[in-house]
Each structure stands twice: as structure tokens, then as C-alpha cells.
Amino acid sequence: MDVKTLCLGVISVKPCSGYEIKKTIEDDFRSFFRASYGSIYPALAELERSGHVVGEAVEQEKRPDKKVYRITEAGLDALRASLADEEPRHVVRSEFLVLMCFAHLLTPERAAWVVDRMIAHFDGLMRTEVERWDEAAAELGPGERFALGYGRAVLTAALSYMQRER
Amino acid sequence: MDVKTLCLGVISVKPCSGYEIKKTIEDDFRSFFRASYGSIYPALAELERSGHVVGEAVEQEKRPDKKVYRITEAGLDALRASLADEEPRHVVRSEFLVLMCFAHLLTPERAAWVVDRMIAHFDGLMRTEVERWDEAAAELGPGERFALGYGRAVLTAALSYMQRER
DNA sequence: GGGCCCATGTAATTAGTTACATGATTAT
């Protein structure tokens, strides 16, 4: 799964611009996916070239024009197809845990600081997940609810482990 | 933190070859770091060029020769320095959770299969973590114990959540 | 006046992966 597929997925829920896609990824996918403008805009351009989305320029008052993309029939087919045959991956890259493995080479203060940083980080993620749950629980699909619940379960476990062991 | 730093860290624990570093990463870091030969061997070459490790060819009977690297004083200093000032990162990239967010575009069978796949995947990770704990708990440093415990806590939470919700 | 929000895009760079090349030994 690449940025292109995710963009297509986001557009399938609701037509939007590159800028809005970035917002959505930050708000709703932040704990398990990230993408920068440098990957989103080229992805959009290619999706349009291949006819999976169509973009329409929208003029706005008191702010820059934007280009809103909506998904086509072909795009929806392509999205369904790629969701249907991709291996589900789940990759964690934790330089934090590597750091902990070499904790004996750190000063105790540094080690404690590192753990505190991660607690703060997870705490931030947790806050946004709870916020989103409180605000939008009703209109969430079952899949989104599953993903959000997963995040909460894992973050809760991570936080309580770290607080217990630090 | 890049592959180079991790290689240096592994070598600091015990001199070893590129092949053995790969094994170690697979056995001890598999749930939060991965690296292929294509990144390990060039990393080793550069570490040797910069004098952070020294390699020695070791002849073996009935198997290919290997090149065992050990860390130098300068290498240990460099390792300490880089562990001391890197921001601790922890990045999750879960195409699985993205897939779940778009579960309404999947057949129910496919959705169930995807969840089962992840359960099997986490189960495999869990098994190796428990194995490692049982086998090597005594000789593990406190940092490694922390990392292993973290993995167990998070995997336990993830598994019980998925089994509950599937 | 400084800094953030809105908005789009490109170019250079990074950090890795995959696939290839080679080959003896050992286990199934």
C-alpha cells in the first residue's frame, strides 16, 4: 500500500484537495500512517492521469484556489481491487526500543528522559484518539471504529507498561 | 538512527560478521527493526573506513570464510555520542489498519481473513519474544528486558483486542 | 511585524529494498 492508494481511499470517502488529504491523514491516520506534500501531490497527479480521480479547480474568497478531486467509477474499482489483494502489513520501526536495548551506554538521566519523551508522545496520540472518538463516534464506520479501538488498546498497554517500568 | 548505528551497537555487544548481525537483528529486534544485507554490508564497509570498527577475516572449516568486526575505542565513543543525542523515534506504518479503515469496501470474508492474518503474525512475534525471554532472561541487560517487556505488553493488548473484536 | 493558516507544486536527496552473482555443506 502506497500513498497513492491511501489518497484514493480518502477521496472515496469525500472529495477533497491535496491539502485536505494531508489534514485527514494527520487527524485520522496519524498513529499508523504518514505522508508529506511531496508524496501526496505527485500521487494525485498520477491518479488523475490514470483516470482514477478527476480534479476540479475551486475558487475561494480570501484564500488560495484549491483543486478538489473526486473518485471515478474506474477509481473505485481500482481501489476495491487493490484493497482486495494486498498483503496486510504492519511494520514498527522503533529507534526508541533500540535505544533502550543499548541503555547501558546511556547516562541514567538520558535514559529516563528518553522514556519520558515516549510517554509524552504516546500521551499525545492517545489524546487525539479519544478526542476523535468523542467527537465522531456516531458517524464512524465499523472499520474505523476497529482501528481507533486498536490504537486505544495498544497505547493504553504501552503507557501503563512504561509508567510501571520507568 | 540508521542501520550503521544499529550495526555498531550490535558489534559493541559482541564482535560479529555481517551475516551474524543480520541474524541478531532478526532474532532480537524483529518486532521493531529490520535490515537487509543490502544495507548491512555497505554500513559495515563504511564503519571500517571511518575507523569505528576493525574487521578480521576468519577462516572456517566446511563453511565460507567470514569477516568478524570488533568495535574500536573511537567507535564506542561515536556510538555513545549518537545514542546520546538522537531523538527517540517510534514509527508505526500499518497498512493493516488502513485496510480496516476502508473495511466497508472489502467482502466480509476478506476482512475476516485480514484480521486472522494479523492475529497469526502477532502470535508469531509473541512466540519468539516469549522464547527469547525463557532462554536468555538471566543474561539480558535491564534495557533489553525493558524492550522485551514492552513488546510483550503491546502484543498481548493487540491480540486480545483483535480476538475480542473480530 | 512575526508567525501561523491556507494552498500547490517541484527538485534534490535519502535511506533503504530487491534482485543478482557465487558456491560449498547439510539436513529432509
Added chain:
DNA sequence: ATAATCATGTAACTAATTACATGGGCCC
């Protein structure tokens, strides 16, 4: 016989990030 383990390395490729370029509106 066939696959896996041991062992090193390179070249081509991929998929992303960062930094740059541009500019009006709004808040303090």
C-alpha cells in the same frame, strides 16, 4: 533431489522525505 544454512557483496531501483519557491489573509 531439493531446500535451507552459511557467507559476502554490488547494482538497479523504489518510495519516500526535506527543502525550496510563492503569496494573500488573519491574529496578536
